Amino acid sequence: LFDALDDQPLDAMLTLLHLLRNDPRSDKIDLGIGVYGDDNGCTPVMQAAKMAERNLIETQTSKAYLAAEGDAHFINLLAQRVLGGAEVNRYCGVQTPGGTGALRLAAELIHKANPEARVWLGTPTWINHHALIRSAGLHILEHPFFDQATQSVLFDEMMTALESARTGDVVLLHACCHNPTGADFTPAQWRTIGELVNRKGLIPLIDIAYQGLGHGMEADAAAMRTLLDSVPEAIIAASCSKNFGLYRERIGALWVKADSATAALRARGNLILIARAMWSMPPDHGAAVVRTILDSTDLTQIWLTELEQMRTRLNSMRAELAKAVPQLASVAQQSGMFALLPLNREAVADLRVKHGIYMVENGRMNIAGLQAGNLPRFAAALKPYLQG
Numbered sequence: 001l002f003d004a005l006d007d008q009p010l011d012a013m014l015t016l017l018h019l020l021r022n023d024p025r026s027d028k029i030d031l032g033i034g035v036y037g038d039d040n041g042c043t044p045v046m047q048a049a050k051m052a053e054r055n056l057i058e059t060q061t062s063k064a065y066l067a068a069e070g071d072a073h074f075i076n077l078l079a080q081r082v083l084g085g086a087e088v089n090r091y092c093g094v095q096t097p098g099g100t101g102a103l104r105l106a107a108e109l110i111h112k113a114n115p116e117a118r119v120w121l122g123t124p125t126w127i128n129h130h131a132l133i134r135s136a137g138l139h140i141l142e143h144p145f146f147d148q149a150t151q152s153v154l155f156d157e158m159m160t161a162l163e164s165a166r167t168g169d170v171v172l173l174h175a176c177c178h179n180p181t182g183a184d185f186t187p188a189q190w191r192t193i194g195e196l197v198n199r200k201g202l203i204p205l206i207d208i209a210y211q212g213l214g215h216g217m218e219a220d221a222a223a224m225r226t227l228l229d230s231v232p233e234a235i236i237a238a239s240c241s242k243n244f245g246l247y248r249e250r251i252g253a254l255w256v257k258a259d260s261a262t263a264a265l266r267a268r269g270n271l272i273l274i275a276r277a278m279w280s281m282p283p284d285h286g287a288a289v290v291r292t293i294l295d296s297t298d299l300t301q302i303w304l305t306e307l308e309q310m311r312t313r314l315n316s317m318r319a320e321l322a323k324a325v326p327q328l329a330s331v332a333q334q335s336g337m338f339a340l341l342p343l344n345r346e347a348v349a350d351l352r353v354k355h356g357i358y359m360v361e362n363g364r365m366n367i368a369g370l371q372a373g374n375l376p377r378f379a380a381a382l383k384p385y386l387q388g
């Protein structure tokens, strides 16, 4: 049986991780995989999560199965943070294994509801989006999103491409802190997207994986919420990996906004059916941690303070990098964990070989890998590869 399988290359992210681990240089700089690091390069468990875990160990009385939709209280508490005061009866939500599980579940639901639907992805987008959408059997179309050389959002080009979308097509949008570019839409651009979505009868699929790491929990969701209020149907895939630091616990959620309460209930039944065939029930621990935090005013305050420290550090590293390398001034205007530097593959390889600086081959850097102690060396190493 297995002889029939093709060999598969390691993906770019894993190859990078492997090279990094085997590099003996003590001053190597890891700007690769998208995990938050503090000024010492550590990714500690957040204090609020530690406190919630202690509380859970003392009070949890059973680990018996919950339900295919996960922890209902978790979903409701997270909905308040993600969706705000949305018209809840038109939404249904389920807990998922990470934002990845939410996106995969979304793709399966779309395919079940309309196998002819095509999904529009911006170029570039998160490396996993293509595989997740394709795995459900959906057809992908791409529209321009970002020009690496000029560091600008190709908004007009995107709108022109989307003019050829068909009614029922899905358009995937990053709510904030775009991965890999850090470039987000302006409020006016979000309004234009809303008009196009409504005029052409498209369904927005919103990926929100970095809420709170750009401008704040509320600010990072504001544009998405305005869009959601203006459209009859939408899908929202959220991740708690980054903003709660729960990466390996695999915790996220998916919401569907339907055009009536009845349709929302029907969507919910289908989500549960699909989830049962994929993972039966989502892992509980991450949801229990997030629920415990959001259910307590004190823990919520501690978590928000920690999240603010992460965000402030990211933004200050952005400002420092822009100051040290004037050609990268735009990095200070972008948000979240990533920037897509105007570097070609040779430059990225050179920086790794000559300087021990690790970035993804397309030029994406993780801003959280910068530290007061390594930023000057990074800036100096980068300069010969930048124009102007």
Ligand code: PLP
Pocket (backbone or CB within 6 Å): 034, 097, 098, 099, 100, 101, 126, 174, 179, 207, 209, 239, 240, 241, 247, 251, 252
């Ligand atoms: N969406 C984007 C844009 C991401 O960068 C990530 C990254 O990790 C995810 C979704 C999913 O994250 P996870 O499955 O770890 O929650």
Ligand code: TYF
Pocket (backbone or CB within 6 Å): 013, 032, 033, 034, 035, 126, 127, 128, 179
């Ligand atoms: O883009 C990143 O680096 C993060 C982490 O298959 C990640 O989103 C990368 C690849 C992947 C899963 C998570």
